[in-house]
Amino acid sequence: MSAPYPEKLRQLEELFALMPDRGDRLDLLISTAERFREVPPEIARRPFPEDRKVPACESEAYLWARRRDDGTLKFYFAVENPQGISAKAMAVILDDALSGAPLEAVAAVPDDVIYKFFGNELSMGKSMGLMGMVAMARSSARRALAGA
Amino acid sequence: MTAISQRGYANPGVLVSTDWVAAHLNDPDLRIVESNEDPLVYRAGHLPGAVEVDWARDLNDPVRRDYLDRAGFEGLMRRIGVENDTTVVFYGDKNNWWACYAFWVFQLFGHRRAKVMDGGRLKWEQEGRELTREVPSYPPSSYRAPDRDDSTIRAFRDRVLAHVEAGGDLVDVRSPQEFSGELLHMPDYPNEGALRGGHIPGARSVPWGRAVNEDGTFKSAAELRAIYEQEQGLSPEREVIAYCRIGERSSHTWFVLTHLLGYPKVRNYDGSWTEWGNLVGVPIEKGR
Structure with a gap:
């Protein structure tokens, strides 16, 4: 049986799919990035630990996951590159879509989900960085499922 | 930071400062080109009058792994209103990483009137200079390009x-x-x-x-x-x-x-x- 898919992620994908025009999609991503809120100090303070840094992300994104009472995860992010707008947009999307989602569903989110939001015109470096954010969220869910 | 002219470069004229660019924003002989890795950056705000050259859509062949050909380069230059004698000033995110990439591709077609804004977007932003979301439009040019020269600065x-x-x-x-x-x-x-x-x-x-x-x-x-x-x-x-x-x-x-x-x-x-x-x-x- 295939893993469940996060419902909020599916809804966001449908929203972006309604925007075939590249400019409209970019504008939506920019407005999404503008909702970015950095990890609160009660979760992490600078200097952020290296083990929370997203590998391959050149915007210096960091990710934290905290267990909630219902067993799901709440995700927090920092993006140190002030020009890392795409990383901020991806952070907002992942928080909106995966915080509170069933761990099994988060653990199965594929890397290439980034293209549902950004389209295919991403550099390899940018793709790797954004996929790295997805992978780190996925790893957090897998560790939580394993009881780590 | 030391002035560009005092840094001992072999070709100091290839770099321009943010001050210089700010003073030439309305220079009709100049076209300011932003080239970024992050596709959102230009649209979120750019130098007044700057056009975007996107590495994927504008510089690469859409099918083969290669750069655009002469016709494609002429089309690009005509669309962004660059004449053969227009000086192009590149800048971008990631410390001008993609700006230098665009600069290099432009050299494959011999566009020698090209410069890079030292410090790129980061320095411009840190200096609190103006950014706009208004996308400019320029009259199409009549640019003529030679065939792409892969023989001198490109390696296969x-x-x-x-x-x-x-x-x-x-x-x-x-x-x-x-x-x-x-x-x-x-x-x-x-x-x-x-x-x-x-x-x-x-x-x-x-x-x-x-x-x-x-x-x-x-x-x-x-x-x-x-x-x-x-x-x-x-x-x-x-x-x-x-x-x-x-x-x-x-x-x-x-x-x-x-x-x-x-x-x-x-x-x-x-x-x-x-x-x-x-x-x-x-x-x-x-x-x-």
Whole structure:
């Protein structure tokens, strides 16, 4: 049986799919990035630990996951590159879509989900960085499922 | 930061300061071009009057892995209103990484009236200068381009292989983790588009970002020589081939060696690791 898919992620994908025009999609991503809120100090303070840094992300994104009472995860992010707008947009999307989602569903989110939001015109470096954010969220869910 | 003219560059005229650009925003003989890795950055705010040149849509062939041809380049230049005698000033995110990439592609078509804004977007933003979301429109130009010249500043794999066998100088400008090959072996993370990790034998590891200061400006010629010559043993007397993953970061190093240090024979291997790391039978070294 295939893993469940996060419902909020599916809804966001449908929203972006309604925007075939590249400019409209970019504008939506920019407005999404503008909702970015950095990890609160009660979760992490600078200097952020290296083990929370997203590998391959050149915007210096960091990710934290905290267990909630219902067993799901709440995700927090920092993006140190002030020009890392795409990383901020991806952070907002992942928080909106995966915080509170069933761990099994988060653990199965594929890397290439980034293209549902950004389209295919991403550099390899940018793709790797954004996929790295997805992978780190996925790893957090897998560790939580394993009881780590 | 020291003035550009006092940094000892071989070709100081290829760089312009943010002050200079701010004073020339309305210069009709100038076209300011923003080129970024992040597709959202230009649309979120750019220099007044700047047009965007997108690496994927504007500089690459849409089907083959190659750059645009003469007709494509003419179409691009006409669309952004650049005449043959227009000076193009490039700037962008990531310390002008993609701006240098666009600069390099423009040189394949011989557009010599080209400069880079020292410090790129980062410095402009940090100085609190104006950014706008208004996308400008310019009258189409009548630009005429020659055929693309791949023979002088571009390297293809057969040349790189011969260069390796001859003990030629190579600079790998990727991260140390990519150079060593360890990045490909990190579980649960995307690979870098190659079946094998490591580097081309004999290559020196000089991550591209070492050429810039924290504010995004280029280091002085003396500082650059300390890295590329005293530390790594490169020499302007010998041909150098720079590479990275797909040839974008290495175009930044090509720019530094060619224009700031005055090396006469520098090539960018744009096939880079995504080609070399997938080729059958070519030599590869691993480790640092």
